[in-house]
Amino acid sequence: MVMEQKQRNQEWAEAQQIVTSTDLVAGAKQQLKFLAAVDRNRHLYGGPVLDRAICRYKHCWLPLLAKHMDSRISEGPLVVPLDCEWIWHCHRLNPVQYKIDCQELYGRILDNWNVLSSVQGTCTKQTEAIWNRMYPSEIYELNIDGNSPKSGTGNTTGALRDSGYDFVAAVKRQSSFFYQVSRPYMNNDVLLKEAVARYKAFLYLIKRNREKANRCFCVPTYDIDLIWHAHQLNPVSYCRDTVAIITKVLEHDDTDSDRTKGGKLNAGFLQTTKLWEETFGMNYWKAGAMHRGNAPSPLTITPIQLNTVAKKAVSSDGFQNTILLPQKKLVEVMVEIAAIKDLPVRHQGNLFVNLRKAEPDVHFNTKTRLSIQSESGYKQVTSFQCELEGELVFELMHYTTFTKSETPLGRTSVSLTKLSEPGSPLWMDDWFELPTDLENLDCRPVSIRITLSFTPAIPMExxxxxxxANPSMKSARSLPLLKRTNLDRSWTVILQEGxxxxxxxxxxxxxxxxxxxxxxxxxxxxxxxxxxxxxxxxxxxxxxxxxxxxxxxxxxxxxxxxxxxxxxxxxxxxxxxxxxxxxxxxxxxxxxxxxxxxxxxxxxxxxxxxxxxxxxxxxxxxxxxxxxxxxxxxxxxxxxxxxxxxxxxxxxxxxxxxxxxxxxxxxxxxxxxxxxxxxxxxxxxxxxxxxxxxxxVMFSNCVDGVDMQEETPVIFSGSNEGVTSADNCNGSSAETVAASICGGCSGCTNCKGGGCAVGNCKGGGGCSSHCSGGRSKGLYN
Known part of the structure; x- marks a missing residue:
């Protein structure tokens, strides 16, 4: 066991020796900023604005970029218009196709050297002047509101010929990616640095599989996928780096979106998870990096005009317009009980672990039952949100079938506060001894292996x-203790967290x-x-x-x-x-x-x-x-x-x-x-x-938290009794995640040129920003 782990640690260390010639953390942050700008202009996702953007990209931006690379046509860097940059972004995320198109049309790969993004706040006057000279009938900065004047690109001398690449389909595939990586902690430095290390391990896994002729369609989690995209957005560096690593340009296949059980992405993620854990001895899944489901439905009723209404002044009597409340931190946690050791023979079988918080909070206030992977033979991961304070308590339980009783065999705890100390990694994988009150157990205490990851903390709601203020005696039994007040029943008290x-x-x-x-x-x-x-x-x-x-x-x-x-x-x-x-x-x-x-x-x-x-x-x-x-x-x-x-x-x-x-x-x-x-x-x-x-909102009962007939308050409590959720008055529970949860993209690792097909994968790494995330039925509300 020790030798195996030593070998795995050596594999991880070797993976970290992989060199990339770009700053991937800075690239990921820039990418998030750009994708947010595109998402504020959703006409670029489809329709006439997208069609025009594609035309401008092919016939204006690419020729301008090629000319700039030939003879540096401006003293400063070129600034690419937002619409052209979006199409360029999607084009580069198919690196093999992008390389082919550039070489056929311009004889070389058009890189992003001395080119700045439209969202970097750089003055665009110089680039706009050059654009206007080259394309006098085409405006430089497109008004992306669906009402722009007709394009003048038909009169320009643009690309020598069309590449034939389906840009509309490429944009459609990438349009959902931002939602998956737009969580507020995604640009955290610690998370991104760990993501770069995981990306290098991902490349190493592909390299090893090629060397062993393994056919595995590798599927990354979304933290890895974000870094992979950042690498590809530097096309010359990406081609040079991946050729040095796996002897060819690593393909990024984003064409498969089948995330059903047994589908290509689902199967690829399961294989990737198994290979990752066998190679590096650590979990592949990661809190905050898994598929978060489809994006919410867009609002169908959008305000046409949002002007401030003229208002008559109201005397405030010194009233302050804000309330300052203490704000706690929230984290997402994923936990697995991987193994158990030193268990007495008489207690083997029918084992499970109860997980709870020592002091329940409004997000995590229940007890979750977890199987032990080494005992049950299958992976069970629980995912939940909780406040970043207190301890997670793990209690080993033995179930006796004959008496239908549960016996505690020991417990341990993990401090969330200590886990989140500055400089600490966002994961933990360790053995924990379980002190017990039971007598006659073997001298050596039982231990369980707990693997856990969590996200950087974000402000909690x-x-x-x-x-x-003064509920009836019947109602008061279910209410928290309140300060004694002389307020009559017509008053309402506002409580924080009950x-x-x-x-x-x-x-x-x-x-x-x-x-x-x-x-x-x-x-x-x-x-x-x-x-x-x-x-x-x-x-x-x-x-x-x-x-x-x-x-x-x-x-x-x-x-x-x-x-x-x-x-x-x-x-x-x-x-x-x-x-x-x-x-x-x-x-x-x-x-x-x-x-x-x-x-x-x-x-x-x-x-x-x-x-x-x-x-x-x-x-x-x-x-x-x-x-x-x-x-x-x-x-x-x-x-x-x-x-x-x-x-x-x-x-x-x-x-x-x-x-x-x-x-x-x-x-x-x-x-x-x-x-x-x-x-x-x-x-x-x-x-x-x-x-x-x-x-x-029509209903006959439950007004102001009080049933109009029974006067029974509906409360928001921090316990398992009564109402425990502000969403639907139901108790909250941890979410159990199947092993088939998938992250971001996918790729095959037996890359020998040619196409890529299920069962005969020869096209390099791949990607799917719609990657499978098979979650257990009925979970993940």
Whole structure:
């Protein structure tokens, strides 16, 4: 065993001797920045803009680049236009085809030497002047909005002839890659340096397989794939480096997207995993580097115009517009129990390990059962998110079939805090002794081998909850301990993670006398630290003015005037959509999640023109997830207002029907007297408001966290009892991952020239940015 591990360590050390002639960490960071820019311009993914970009690339950029390489036509570097750079990017990610095309059209490989990306912030005037001289009828910088004038490239003297490469298909294959590598920790230096080391090991594995004539379609994880792409984007260096390593240009095959069980990618990943672990003695899978599923569905209701609404000032009485809350760190963890040793004979068989956190947190608050690979014969990996603090506890259990009982044989723990100390790697693979309280065990303690990886820490969402200030005695049994307060039941307490009281708020009729007798003045107040109240929001016109007029909250309408969501306008522009959207989108394909009462707040900006989720409002469970600190107070206010809307609907049912003017008591109703509306169905001016709520958040119970009939609170707790998830009021659990989870790309390793086919792979390494990720059914929501 010791000799085997020594040999594996030597193999890894030899792999790290592989030399690449480019800075792959810097290249990966630049690539992420560029892909983010392309993703902000999604017209480049298909349609007329893509067609024009391809034409400009072939007939303008490539000839200009070739001329620049011949005689350096500018004093400084060339700056490639974004649309041309995107096509160039996809072309280079098929390095064998790119080499063939360049040599046939220009007699040499066109490199990126003395060329800068469009996103590097370099002045483009010099390049634009050269472009305009060469292509007077074609603009330099394309307006990528789908409304650009017609191309003038038909009148240019561009490429000698067309390469025939299907650029549309190449772009389609690469369009989904950014989502897989866009996680916030992906540009972390520690992760990227480890990814470079793993990429070298990946190349070494391909080299060894070629030497042994093994036919394996190697499939990288996404951290390796990101580095592989960064290498290929330097085509001359890539060709030179890979020829030196495996005697030919390593192909990058991204044409296969079949990720079904038994498919080419799935089988390739399983083979790669086995070869990797046999060669290097370490796990191939890695937290944060596996396939994360398909990208969320794009928003179908996109705001046409997001202008700040003019607002009337609201007296703040010294009110502060933000709430400063402590923010914890979150990590993704993957764990496997690889082996066990020194187990007494009488305890062998029917073994498993229980995994839990010593102090459960809001993300990981359950006990997960894991098999032991060396005992069960199959790999079981669990993946979960948790706070970056405390300890993971591993308890070895023995199950007795006859008595149907479970006996603990010992336990150990791993400190998450120590694992994440500066300079530490993002993985661990070690043997742990299991101290036990049982008597008569052999003198030598039992040990288990735990393999674990985790991601760099990222800020955790703020987890908030709304509960009544003074619940009934029946309700109080399930509530966390609160500070004793003199607030009456009309107040609502806002808690962070179900424990820390941060705010008390109340909806009330305004004390301000208004001239219009039909107007229903309403306002939202909070208690200050000295016990005094201050104004958070007030009803004005057809909406609510929030936080001293910093925000205005009202119904969002489309061009036809129909209401589809709520708009929060101010320093930023936020639309609150019904249901779970973007990153919060339900991922469980086995059964539909109940999204009643769930709404997603989405920020729109120049950086996020297609939206960025910033909060999840679960009005049914009275829980909030908030990603950004600036959104904490607006999220609380809007959630409370919407909860009051629901409460009004609930209390004003008539013969089983809902009042058409559903928003009457809380939003955009200053035109009707409340009693008149409640007494009879009035004009259908607000029918669209009613239809919006009725279709998305209509339910009869669970308002403000309290059942209207039973007064039983629905709480967000950190235990296994009661409600444990702000998403759907269900307990959270760790995710079990099948061994067939796949990463990024794929490649064959018996590279002898020619084509590449399943079972007779001769084309070099390969790639698939749609690589298989076979996850266990029913898992990974």
């Amino acid at each position: 703020y987890m908030l909850q709304m509960i009544p 424990v820390n009281e941060i705010l008390n708020i109340q909806m009330r009729d305004s004390k301000v006398v208004v001239a219009d007798k039909n107007r229903l003045p309403r306002e939202l107040i909070r208690t200050a630290g000295d016990g005094k109240t201050c104004l958070l929001a007030e009803l004005q016109g057809t909406g609510w003015s929030l936080m001293n007029s910093k925000w205005f909250f009202h119904l969002q309408r489309d061009s036809s005037g129909e209401g589809h969501g709520f708009k929060l306008s101010g320093d930023r522009q936020v639309i609150i959509y019904p249901g779970k959207k973007l990153e919060y989108e339900a991922r469980n394909c086995c059964e539909e999640e109940d999204e009643q009462g769930v709404m997603t707040a989405v920020e729109f900006s120049a950086a996020y023109p297609y939206g960025k989720s910033v909060a999840l409002l679960n009005l049914k469970c009275s829980t909030l997830k908030v990603k950004e600190d600036w959104m904490i107070l607006p999220a609380i206010i809007t959630a409370f207002i919407l909860s009051n809307v629901l409460q009004h609907i609930t209390k004003n049912k008539e013969n089983g029907k809902w009042i058409n003017d559903a928003l009457d008591a809380s939003i955009c109703n200053n035109e009707y007297n409340r009693k008149e509306v409640e007494g009879k169905y009035s004009s259908n001016i607000y029918t669209d408001n009613y239809q919006f709520l009725a279709s998305t």
